[in-house]
Amino acid sequence: MMRSSLLKSSLTAAFLITIFLKPFNASAQSAADEINAIHGNFQIDAQYYQPDSLIGAPKVPEKFLSNVFGNINYTKGNFSAGARYEAYNNVKQGFDARYKGQGVVNRFVRYKTDLLDITVGNIYEQFGSGLTLRTYYEPGLLYDNSLDGVRVISNPIKGLTLKGITGKQRYFFSVGSGIVRGGDAEVNINELFDSVLGKKKTRVILGGSFVSKYQVDQDPNLILPQNVGCYGGRINIIHEGFNFFTEYAYKINDPSSDNKFSYKFGEALFSSISYATNGFSFLAQGKRVDNMSFRSDRNEALQSLLINYLPTTTKQHSYSMLALNPYATQFKGEIGGMAEIQYKFKKGTALGGKYGTEITMNYSRANGLQPIGVSDSSTSMTFYKTNYNDIGKDYYHDFFVEINKKFNKKWKGTFVYSNQFYNRNIIQFNADNAGFKSLKASIGVADITYKYKPTSSVRVELQGLFAEDQHMVTNSNLVAKGNWAAALLEWTPSGHWFFAVYDQYNYGNPDHALQIHYYLATMGYNNGPHRIAMGYGKQSAGIFCVGGVCRTVPASNGITLSITSSF
Amino acid sequence: MKKIALSLLFLTTFSFASLAGDGDKIPSATVKKLDGSKVNSNTFSNNGKPIIISFWATWCKPCKKELDAIAENYPDWVKETGVKLIAISIDDARSSGKVVTDVKTKGWEYEVYIDENQDFKRAMNVNNVPHTFLVDGTGHIVWSHNSYSEGDDEKLYENVKKLAKGEKLDH
Numbered sequence: 001m002m003r004s005s006l007l008k009s010s011l012t013a014a015f016l017i018t019i020f021l022k023p024f025n026a027s028a029q030s031a032a033d034e035i036n037a038i039h040g041n042f043q044i045d046a047q048y049y050q051p052d053s054l055i056g057a058p059k060v061p062e063k064f065l066s067n068v069f070g071n072i073n074y075t076k077g078n079f080s081a082g083a084r085y086e087a088y089n090n091v092k093q094g095f096d097a098r099y100k101g102q103g104v105v106n107r108f109v110r111y112k113t114d115l116l117d118i119t120v121g122n123i124y125e126q127f128g129s130g131l132t133l134r135t136y137y138e139p140g141l142l143y144d145n146s147l148d149g150v151r152v153i154s155n156p157i158k159g160l161t162l163k164g165i166t167g168k169q170r171y172f173f174s175v176g177s178g179i180v181r182g183g184d185a186e187v188n189i190n191e192l193f194d195s196v197l198g199k200k201k202t203r204v205i206l207g208g209s210f211v212s213k214y215q216v217d218q219d220p221n222l223i224l225p226q227n228v229g230c231y232g233g234r235i236n237i238i239h240e241g242f243n244f245f246t247e248y249a250y251k252i253n254d255p256s257s258d259n260k261f262s263y264k265f266g267e268a269l270f271s272s273i274s275y276a277t278n279g280f281s282f283l284a285q286g287k288r289v290d291n292m293s294f295r296s297d298r299n300e301a302l303q304s305l306l307i308n309y310l311p312t313t314t315k316q317h318s319y320s321m322l323a324l325n326p327y328a329t330q331f332k333g334e335i336g337g338m339a340e341i342q343y344k345f346k347k348g349t350a351l352g353g354k355y356g357t358e359i360t361m362n363y364s365r366a367n368g369l370q371p372i373g374v375s376d377s378s379t380s381m382t383f384y385k386t387n388y389n390d391i392g393k394d395y396y397h398d399f400f401v402e403i404n405k406k407f408n409k410k411w412k413g414t415f416v417y418s419n420q421f422y423n424r425n426i427i428q429f430n431a432d433n434a435g436f437k438s439l440k441a442s443i444g445v446a447d448i449t450y451k452y453k454p455t456s457s458v459r460v461e462l463q464g465l466f467a468e469d470q471h472m473v474t475n476s477n478l479v480a481k482g483n484w485a486a487a488l489l490e491w492t493p494s495g496h497w498f499f500a501v502y503d504q505y506n507y508g509n510p511d512h513a514l515q516i517h518y519y520l521a522t523m524g525y526n527n528g529p530h531r532i533a534m535g536y537g538k539q540s541a542g543i544f545c546v547g548g549v550c551r552t553v554p555a556s557n558g559i560t561l562s563i564t565s566s567f
Numbered sequence: 568m569k570k571i572a573l574s575l576l577f578l579t580t581f582s583f584a585s586l587a588g589d590g591d592k593i594p595s596a597t598v599k600k601l602d603g604s605k606v607n608s609n610t611f612s613n614n615g616k617p618i619i620i621s622f623w624a625t626w627c628k629p630c631k632k633e634l635d636a637i638a639e640n641y642p643d644w645v646k647e648t649g650v651k652l653i654a655i656s657i658d659d660a661r662s663s664g665k666v667v668t669d670v671k672t673k674g675w676e677y678e679v680y681i682d683e684n685q686d687f688k689r690a691m692n693v694n695n696v697p698h699t700f701l702v703d704g705t706g707h708i709v710w711s712h713n714s715y716s717e718g719d720d721e722k723l724y725e726n727v728k729k730l731a732k733g734e735k736l737d738h
Contacts, residue, residue, distance in 0.1 A: 037591040041692040071692060075594055080690075112595055114607070126684040129660035136659075136684055139694075161605070188604055205603045236603050243667060272664040276671035283668045311661035316626040340665070342672040355639075358672065414628075455718030492716040529698070529711045564713065566692040 040072040041529075041566035043139060047092055052557040055516055055538055056477050058093070065092045067099075069139055071106075083107040094553030095142045096302070098172045105173060106137075106146060117153040122146040125165055127184040127209035130309030131249035131268045131292075132232040135169070145306055146170045147180060159191030169296050169305050176305045178296030182211030205236040207247075211307060213296045222261060228254045230266075230294055230308070246271040249292070249308070253383070256298035258331055259291050264383035266291040268310060279344040285313045286337035290369060290386055293331035313338050314364040315400055317418075319445045320504065321463040321486055324475050325422040326543055327366060327396040335391060336366030355406035362400040368392030368426070393432070397421045410452065416445040428476060428543065436478075440468040455495050461488035470510050477541035477555055483508025499523045504540055516540075522560075529567070535560040590707030593620075596687035598655065598680040601667050606680065608687050611702070616649035617730045618702040619723065622682075622693050624657050625665040630697040631673075633715040637723075638675050644724060648731040652677045657688050657696060699723060703730055710736050 046066035051059040066089060073082035087102035088095075108121030124146055126134040137144045149167015156162070166181035186207040190197045210231045217224040232249035251266035259266075267290050274283040287310075294308040310329040313336050317323040340362040345352035370390040375382045399419045406412040420441050425434040443465045451457040463486040467474050470482040485507055490500040504518040518540045524533030541555045595609040611618060619637075623630035634654060637644070644650050654677040656666045663681050670679050682688055691700065694713065701710040701723075710726055712719065726736045 035592045035594060039591070039692045041694050043694055071689075073690070073692065075591075075690075078595070080594070124684055124686070124689070126660075134660075134684065137689075191604060203602050203604075238601075238603055241671070243664070245664070270660070274664055274668050276668045278671060278674050281668035281672045283664055285664060309660065311659070313661070316662055318626055318628050340668070342668060344672050344674065449717065451717045453718075454721055455716075457717035495716050495719050495722055498716065526712075526714050526716075529713045531713055564694040566694055566698075566711070566713070 034077045036076045038072065038074050039567060040070060042068075042070045042564065044068050044561070044563040045092065046561045047556065048559040049093065049556060050558045052538065052555070054513070055518070055555040055557065056479060056541060057538070057555045057557040060093065062090055065090050067092050067095070067139075067142070068102075078113050079109075079111050081107075081109045091142075093556055096172075096304075099142060101173060103173055105144070105170065114155055119151045120149075122148050122170065123151045123165065123167065125151060125163070126309070127163070127182065127211070128207050128232060128234045128247050129245070129270055129311060131247055131270060132209045132211045132230050132294075132308055133165075133180075133182050133184075134309035135307075136309075141303075143303055144170050145303075148175050149180075157192070158194065159188040161186045169307070171297075171305060176296045176300070178213045178215035178298075178305070180211065180213050180296050180307055182209060184209040201240055203236075203238040207234045207236075208232065211294075213294075213307060215296065215298060222255065224255055224298070225253060228252055228294075241275050241277045243274045243276075244272070251292060251294055254294070254298065256293065256295065257301060258293040258295070262291065262383045263381040264291050264385075266294070268292045270311060270313075279346060281342045282340070284337065284339045287311070287313045287329075288335045288369075288388070289329060289331065290333045291331075314366060314396060315340075315362050315398055319416065319447070319461070319463060321443050321445065321465045321484060322400075322416070322418055322420075324465065324484075324542065325420065325424075325427075325439055325441075327398075327422070327427060330366070330368070330395065330426065333369035333371065333386065333392075334366050334395060335369060336364070336395075338362060338364030353405070354408065358402075358404040360400070360402040360404075363398070364400075365397035366395040368395055393423065393426070394421060394438075395423045395426050410450060412449050412451075414445070414447040416443070416447075418443045424473060437469070437472055439472055439474060441472075441474065442466045457492050459488070459490040459492075461486070461490075463487070467508065470508055474506075475541060476543045479514055480506050480540065481509050481511070481514070482506070496526055497524070498526075502537075506540075518555075530565045531563070533560075533562045535562075590703065590709050592706055593702060593708060594687075594690040596682070596690045598682050598687050601670075601679055601681070608690070611653055612706065613649070613651040613704075615704040616651065617704060617727050619650060619652040619727065620655060620691075620700040620702060621652060621677075622655045622657060622688060622691070622696045622698045624696050625662045625669050626658070627696050629715040631669070632717075633697050633699070633720060634675060634677070635673065636717075636720040638673065638677075640720075640724070641676060644727065648727050650727050650731070654679045655687060656681045657685055657693075659683055701726055701730060701736070 048064050049060035051057055068087040071084045083104055084106035086105050088099045091099040106122040108119055110119040124135050135145050135147050147167035151165040154162045163184040168175040189204040212229045214227050217226050230251040234247035236245045247270050249268045253263040253265055255261040269288045272285045289310050295305045296307055297305045312329045314327045342360045345357040347356045351357055369386045370392040371384040371386050373384050401417050403415045422439040424436040425432055445463045447461045449457055449459045465484040467482050474480045486504040488502045492498045500522045502520045506516050509515045518538040520537030522535035536559050538557045542553050593609050593611055595607055597605050598608055600606055658666055663683055666681055697715045698713045700708050703709050729736055
């Protein structure tokens with residue numbers, strides 16, 4: 001403990017010295033042209049909780065909880081440095097309770113030129129689409145797997161980018177025990193052979209990465225690999241309106257609590273192809289993931305210490321009823337994909353009207369794999385096999401149509417129909433035998449905006465979720481069953497103020513006592529980069545997904561306050 | 568010790584640096600063009616004319632409303648003030664494939680970049696999308712606004728016009 005605080009102090013000192021020295025080491029750039037600035041941002045999310053046994057809102061002993069962060073960044077020429085302070089007194093409901101207390105959890109110093117870009121401190125980095133490595137920060141979800149270490153990026157010649165990184169990952173207010181190191185190379189063929197290919201319409205980008213983690217084996221029974229390597233290769237071909245991307249990643253055996261200490265290798269394949277022209281586009285994505293959770297600590301779970309990122313290929317929804325039961329990539333294994341067509345009926349045509357009409361159709365699905373158990377009696381290792389053409393159980397599918405239409409200068413609307421299948425046992429409980437029926441639901445949304453003055457408007461949202469069976473569980477708290485209706489009325493009298501009332505009503509619950517209204521009233525004020533919002537009411541339990549991991553946020557009742565600001 | 572160090576840090580940095588709002592240059596971060604090539608954000612320019620930088624995402628409804636509203640009048644804006652809009656998508660690998668299909672279907676004529684791991688978003692201290700910045704003809708950030716409500720696009724254009732004439736801006 002003593003040593004770590006000493007380390008922190010010396011790092012802070014190093015940070016200070018760098019800032020002190022930099023101004024005396026001015027580069028050849030003219031002073032007026034060079035950036036020399038301090039910027040930052042703040043976010044405060046607080047809630048006063050009132051228990052409500054009917055909706056399942058628990059009694060919160062502290063009554064008042066808050067999540068707070070502030071970033072400060074200093075830039076001078078090619079040099080930059082920054083720090084982030086976070087405070088959880090205590091952390092809000094629905095987040096990991098190990099976020100407790102406060103402190104400076106992120107600081108970095110960076111010197112960036114086109115040839116060489118060096119960062120020490122907390123680093124956010126992504127190789128390719130993230131299948132081998134992605135560290136990022138999502139404050140609303142309290143996801144931060146930054147690498148505390150060093151990163152070097154170099155562009156020795158045009159068209160070639162090399163990256164090297166090593167460090168340990170953030171783990172609440174400390175770092176995880178495993179060491180992560182990796183490298184990535186990306187070649188833009190057209191830029192590399194600029195004189196011959198620079199003007200060609202076909203663009204080709206190739207990339208490859210290798211990431212390894214080291215964690216000591218202290219298991220009394222198993223012989224575990226202390227070094228686990230993961231490598232990936234990718235290609236991106238772009239020709240006029242066509243865009244093709246594919247990445248494959250392979251990980252050696254990595255027994256972990258995620259895979260119940262199986263010695264099987266892991267692999268992931270992610271592909272995307274699209275065609276887009278003025279007014280029309282097509283996009284298809286496919287993905288297969290098998291045993292691909294990659295963490296710097298083999299005993300960790302949930303969203304902790306993930307090194308890689310496995311993108312979900314199902315549609316990302318923004319309306320509440322559509323997002324009530326969201327899907328997230330299953331690390332253990334899944335195969336899935338999506339296809340989407342978008343078309344815009346042109347202005348002045350029968351269906352386009354005066355402003356044009358947009359239509360989007362999307363179908364996405366995810367299925368399990370079919371593992372075949374294998375156990376090797378000579379080494380007493382257990383693992384399993386899978387085949388590419390064996391498709392397992394239905395996990396999720398979603399058919400979605402959206403029409404977006406501006407009727408005239410004052411009225412516009414969005415209309416959505418969606419049909420969802422959601423395997424609750426797998427997605428929410430991670431167990432095929434959890435005992436819940438899968439949800440089958442039809443969902444409709446109408447979102448109408450009426451702009452009665454140039455900067456004043458009223459917006460109405462009407463949503464309905466219709467379950468196939470009235471006893472079917474319809475959100476994460478297992479109490480909500482059957483059909484839902486939701487309505488939102490939002491009034492924006494000027495660009496600065498907004499007022500909204502929302503009611504989410506579980507009217508179809510077969511138990512009359514549980515036909516609950518979740519009323520919520522919010523108001524807020526905006527000015528430039530500053531925003532303050534307050535709310536009062538009930539919020540139903542929900543699932544939020546990030547980095548392939550979902551967490552359940554319990555129902556709550558009370559007053560919320562949210563402030564965001566940047567300078 | 569840590570407290571002293573932190574307060575020292577604040578004091579020293581403030582004494583050397585200028586604060587926001589007095590027009591700093593666009594910070595340096597690597598973003599990706601739709602043709603896959605990488606560009607440093609500090610090279611964004613528009614021949615001495617104003618630039619709008621708008622952070623958005625394919626899953627962000629108000630962002631698309633804002634960019635749609637601007638798109639209706641964009642040819643006039645360009646003709647009258649020479650302004651250029653740079654749209655920065657913060658979509659990650661899950662939805663970054665949708666950036667080009669959305670932009671093309673909607674027929675947006677903006678300069679579009681993808682900030683896949685949010686390096687530029689962090690450098691610009693953006694909390695949430697949509698977040699819109701105005702950059703003057705000499706490349707200095709002079710105005711920013713978070714969130715979108717109906718009519719904000721018209722206020723933005725009032726400021727673009729003022730900027731093109733060299734007048735003072737308001738929020």
